[in-house]
Amino acid sequence: MNSQSKLTRPEAMIFDMDGTLFQTESVLLPAYHKLFDTLRSEGLYTSPTPPEERMLGSLGMLLEDIWKVVMPDGSQEAHNRANELLLQLELEGLAGGGTLLYPEVKTTLESLHQQGVKLFVASNGLEHYIDGIVETHELVELFDGLYSAGKQGTLSKVDLVKMLLEQEKLQSAWMVGDRSSDVEAGKKNGLGVIGCAYAGFGNHDELKGSDVLISSFPELLELYKKAIPNT
Structure with missing residues (x-):
């Protein structure tokens, strides 16, 4: 884990799908x-x-x-x-069958859900593709909302995350993803950004600007635990 700044504990986490939760x-x-x-x-x-x-x-x-x-x-x-x-x-x-989430994604999401964190997906993918992954891997009950460019008709991840924040009336959230579009979406919407450095699809500059880089998904639990409580 590479921490560049101290994060405030969020009420929600917003996840990219491909390369973050799902082994595409x-x-x-x-x-x-x-x-x-x-x-x-x-x-x-x-x-x-x-x-x-x-x-x-x-x-x-x-x-x-x-x-x-x-x-x-x-x-x-x-x-x-x-x-x-x-x-x-x-x-x-x-x-x-035979498709894969990254190691410990489901158990980590379950733990965050049990601690009261609201969980969302924000993906540039198609609606039925995102729905299919969530249903196949039995994650439906863990998410408070699934947002996709295919469903919402947005032209950028920045716009998609902005729409999610407004519709869900969220005051604080972390954006968790593996691409530069995720970093941009988080930063331009005033969110903490967790860069997922384990997928390896992008180049070395993809996650520049992230607040924290993680090398495995379960590290989110420790980050959440150590984050500054919201007052």
Whole structure:
């Protein structure tokens, strides 16, 4: 754990999903390869499948922006079809079993929930994808709300977190995530930011500006315990 400042104990924690709670590659990579096989079979894409690293490095972006990075040579029709296929294939993968949360995510969330911390998800992903992960891994009862760009129609993580804070009438919260978009969303909304340095999808500068960096999810419990109580 790398602590740069003393945090105030929050009434809520807001979590990114991919690379923070959920080991995205456990469902994404099989779906990714099937997606491009399908695009080629449908005549919408003729090039080889782009490197996996290009997709993993784009996690945290809005889906429409991901395809511009992953297959810039693809048509708008191919991008639109890729949106449909990715959700379909990921939901099939979740239903098929074998997908993974990061170690001790569920027990850590249960402990925070029992201590009265309100828990939320704020993700740039699609609504049914986020719902699918939460349902598959039996986390439904732990969360007070699931916010996603796909459901809320926001154009940035900053806007999504702002909407969450306003709708839930939260006075204090920590933003917990693994990408620069999470850091930006937390800082621009006046939140403490916990950077998750265990996923390894982004570059070394992704989490610059975080208040604290953690190398495993359960470290949140100690951070919460040591935080300055709200007066």
